[in-house]
Amino acid sequence: MMSTLLQTKDLGMRFAKDDMATVALRDFSLSIEEGSFVTLLGRSGCGKSTLLNLLAGLTTPSEGEVRYRDRKLTGPDTEIGYLTQSDTLMPWRGVLRNVEMPLEIRGVASAKRREIAAELVNRVGLSGFENHYPRELSGGMRRRASLARMLAGNPGTLLMDEPFGALDAQLRMELQQELLRLWQDGGQTVVFVTHDIEEALLLGDRVVVLGKIGAILLDRTIDLPRPRSADTLRVDPEFVSLHTELAQALQEGAR
Ligand SMILES: Nc1ncnc2c1ncn2[C@@H]1O[C@H](COP(=O)(O)OP(=O)(O)OP(=O)(O)O)[C@@H](O)[C@H]1O
Numbered sequence: 001m002m003s004t005l006l007q008t009k010d011l012g013m014r015f016a017k018d019d020m021a022t023v024a025l026r027d028f029s030l031s032i033e034e035g036s037f038v039t040l041l042g043r044s045g046c047g048k049s050t051l052l053n054l055l056a057g058l059t060t061p062s063e064g065e066v067r068y069r070d071r072k073l074t075g076p077d078t079e080i081g082y083l084t085q086s087d088t089l090m091p092w093r094g095v096l097r098n099v100e101m102p103l104e105i106r107g108v109a110s111a112k113r114r115e116i117a118a119e120l121v122n123r124v125g126l127s128g129f130e131n132h133y134p135r136e137l138s139g140g141m142r143r144r145a146s147l148a149r150m151l152a153g154n155p156g157t158l159l160m161d162e163p164f165g166a167l168d169a170q171l172r173m174e175l176q177q178e179l180l181r182l183w184q185d186g187g188q189t190v191v192f193v194t195h196d197i198e199e200a201l202l203l204g205d206r207v208v209v210l211g212k213i214g215a216i217l218l219d220r221t222i223d224l225p226r227p228r229s230a231d232t233l234r235v236d237p238e239f240v241s242l243h244t245e246l247a248q249a250l251q252e253g254a255r
Pocket residue numbers: 015016017022023024042043044045046047048049050051085195
């Protein structure tokens with residue numbers, strides 16, 4: 001039986017700047033089952049990154065709470081890996097040494113961590129760039145290095161904020177498939193933010209469509225058979241009808 005891993009209760013987030021207050025999230029309640037792959041789909045500015053920061057324990061909510069394994073989350077947790085939208089690679093370390101970071105923190109011996117990191121660098125398609133510094137990489141390559149670094153920590157829960165947005169179509173597809181393989185083998189719980197309907201349907205077994213200030217417009221179980229490939233999905237009537245349903249929800253939420 002599935003159990004709830006991550007839960008938000010009446011979550012609210014307000015930002016104050018000068019005399020202005022921005023409400024980024026209001027009354028947001030959601031339960032995420034352990035081992036599930038949930039995609040959060042929403043337009044720019046609807047509060048997706050704000051929500052992930054809260055789920056990662058990086059920021060404190062203005063109202064409500066986040067619960068992880070039925071404990072109130074009060075700060076970052078090593079079980080939760082977070083791939084943020086902004087670059088957080090260490091500029092003074094090459095790719096391999098960046099990827100080794102989480103292993104170093106855990107005290108893994110240097111030969112072993114080098115081996116694990118090299119394998120991950122290879123999996124994200126960065127072989128040959130092990131010693132390149134972040135400034136010597138393209139934006140997409142930096143995203144991939146960050147992905148490898150997150151995976152090196154072997155977190156049970158992955159929070160991913162539009163990780164593949166900046167990649168070309170081919171690479172994007174390869175990494176989506178890599179992520180799905182990883183999830184199917186490892187049983188992680190994934191919360192994946194995207195504004196791309198097709199990506200949400202390709203990956204998730206549940207899609208939550210968010211509107212303004214994190215209003216849940218639609219919460220839909222996706223039981224399209226796996227493995228899913230973009231090419232076969234596009235002509236699948238079930239996919240086409242889900243696509244229309246999600247697009248309508250997004251449009252209505254914008255009104
Ligand atoms: N640190 C902050 N200070 C002030 N306002 C903020 C801050 N972070 C977010 N906001 C505001 O909160 C709202 C939601 O922002 P958020 O980044 O969560 O949206 P998003 O859905 O992730 O957008 P995008 O898809 O463009 O990344 C926006 O109106 C934004 O201006």
